[in-house]
Amino acid sequence: MYPTLYDLVLDIFGVSIPAFKLIQSYGMMVGLGFLTGSVLITWELKRKEALGQLQSTFKKGKDGKKVEVHPHEHVGNIAILAGIGGIVGSKIFHNLENWDDFMRDPVGMMTSFGGFSFYGGLILAVALIVWYAKKNNIKLLPLLESGLPSVAIGYGFGRLGCHVAGDGDWGIPNDAPKPDWMSFLPDWMWAYDYPNNVLGVDLIDYYARKGYTSLTGFAWPTPIYEIIMSIIIFSILWAMRKRWKVQGMMVAFYLILTGIERLLIEKYRINNEYDILGGVTQAEIISVVMIVAGIAGIYLFPKYQDKLT
DSSP states (O other): OBBHHHHHHHHHHHHOOOOGGGBBHHHHHHHHHHHHHHHHHHHHHHHHHHHTOOOOEEEETTOOEEEEEOGGGHHHHHHHHHHHHHHHHHEEEEEEEEHHHHHOHHHHHHHHSSSHHHHHHHHHHHHHHHHHHHHHTTHHHHHHHHHHHHHHHHHHHHHHHHHHHOOOOBBBBBOOOOHHHHHHHGGGOBBOOTTTTTTTTOHHHHHHHHHHSSSSSOOOOHHHHHHHHHHHHHHHHHHHHOOOOOOTTTHHHHHHHHEEEHHHTTTTOOOEESTTOOOHHHHHHHHHHHHHHHHHHHHHHHHHHHOOO
């Protein structure tokens, strides 16, 4: 594993650059995700303005004159709000899910590099973007549709950072031998022990502390599976963005696909369960709500299209 850019460059190129120790691998991947997402949303905002779905707004300049602001010129501010919402929201939701640990060490839990909840970050980031859109008279639905493919691929970059750094986002123990039908794939796609991970833990000891038994110290490499599913979701949204004629379909299908993705992976992840319905996780509850909302959207968006556009 490569907790920092220094580790990666040293292992691959054999070059020691001490300054690279300051660059966390996870943060670097998240930064690349934001950069890629910003480019994609800029393209989409320009396209939607050309289609007439979004319009320029006006604000007073320093000289008191009105200045035209095109939708894509808001991308920088939107990216900053999404970053703040993503970090703060993900920490809040993670700590709500791990309340006992938070109460024991609130400062440490809020400032640690580990412990993030994607859904928490998504919810707060969307809330901030909704506020920004209303404040700047930007139509919300086309704005959200412009950004959702970026969210999908950005999530994949985030999970790539989790895997590269080994930040504890791996799955439950996987001691089973790799099946024959996966023989053409590398072993780490079936099970991985995350050596030199950023947490500095041995997985056998780590699992023992979590109440699991691991004979081999290998885990399900769930970040890899989520990267693959994120690419699939992004590809579907990007391919269909010009084909959906009803505004809101992008939102509906994003909710459904993302909810299904998380439900599929959740059974292989280590998460605290709430003592309801036989035991469910926070992510499972939110995933079901997202799927139901997405299905409702498929029905409601065409019905109320005139009011939404």
